[in-house]
Amino acid sequence: MKKKIMTLVFIIAIMSFVLSVTAFATESIKATKTYSTILVDGVNKNLDAYNINGNNYFKLRDIAYVLNNTDKQFEVKWDNKNQRISIITEQPYTPIEGERISRNKLEAQNVVSTTSEIYLDGQKILLSSYNIDGNNYFKLRDLGEKINFGVLWNNTIQTVQIYSTCGYSEEIIEPWDYVKILGKGIDVDWSKTNNGRKYYNKQTVKDFKEAGISHVRIRIANEATDELLQGLDKQISDCLENGIIPIIAYQGDKLKNKPNEKNIKEVIEWWSIVAKRYKDYSHLLSFDLLIEVTDDLNKQPQKLNEIYERLVTEIRKTNPSRIIIISPRLRSDAQYLKELKIPTRHNGYMMAEWHFYASGPSKTNERKLWTIGTNEEKRLINDKINEALLWQKQMGIPTWVGAWMPGNYNDGNDYSIEEQIVFAKYMTTQLSQAGIPFAVNSDTKYYDRKSNKWIKEMIPVFNSIFKSKLT
Incomplete structure (x- = not known):
């Protein structure tokens, strides 16, 4: 008798568990209206969207509608007989009545998962989707990944950004995280000089x-010809393959010498x-817009800001979330960081x-004096670091030192190796303690590119800066 009772209790428990799971599975999910600004290729669009479990969901046909006639266009078809949704990429969308129209006036409501099968270019796929008021809403990032269009959430300005000009990427890196991984780098002229291009080879990257x-700051002075860019392709790929962060830095000498409209357009x-x-x-990979603002542009801070505004606007058309680096005038002096106007499309x-x-x-030279490392000489270094720290705290934008040198090599170098080591150790320590990454100027001072x-x-x-064990 006891066995029968225990068996009956067990069966009841199992049935209760199954019923509870079934109830949970069919339980509707709460969706709330999304009122964030929605930009498509930089243009404000009024799209119906819901936030479900912290993610933005959009009507599939709305996304197809706003991406129509772009490189990321796609067709949507409904097979009523088989209850099937088909997405066909690279085909123009055929509009129906109802795109970009919100039929539901409720701020929040319960929704249920879409039961229809979903096919992408003839292959069945799984996508997170919900039926709201007779329309299927899909997670925007899922669509971006499957159809390969850009998706970006800008928390600062509470804006959803959709791009037809670039593919989907999950590897977006926040600037403050980028600063942490940049660490200690070096300026290179692999794409800047004839010898740099001639002698560049992959072994250099491996040795570095x-x-x-x-990281390496790849400086470039020449026009963006096919030959130059093919060499740059290899340098960037070699770096990424071997775990070195590449930064493209443009010289822009003509612009700095004469910042007229013709030269601005060329840059x-x-x-x-x-x-x-x-x-x-x-x-x-990040973009460093101008290497040290000098010459005539040095005297025109307002013009410099206008140039940055136009450059960033252009770059954001194709790179909405890539890190862009700008620098102040007077050879990128930290004292002039406060003059920078952050471009509108900084994202x-x-x-x-x-x-x-x-x-x-x-x-x-009293402005950059260093003899034996007196307190006054150390203060010159610390004051610049503190200026940068104050600015980045006020602006919420991290900084980076793009160039410093332990000896005055360009002026004959009257510092002994021992003196360079003392200076280098102090610079390295202070910047590292401040959490500011840096690039040392430059590779040819330490590495023979001909012989590797x-x-x-x-x-x-070199060892005193990079804590290396080279012998």
């Missing part, structure tokens, strides 16, 4: 990685070509660059 270099065109070429590359993916001791310290060997006499200086 092994020595502790985490915009240069960056337009480069941005389009690398739009689908890893977000570890929250912006950094500022500053330099000090880019051509090394001096034993006579480290320059022996400079190894102690």
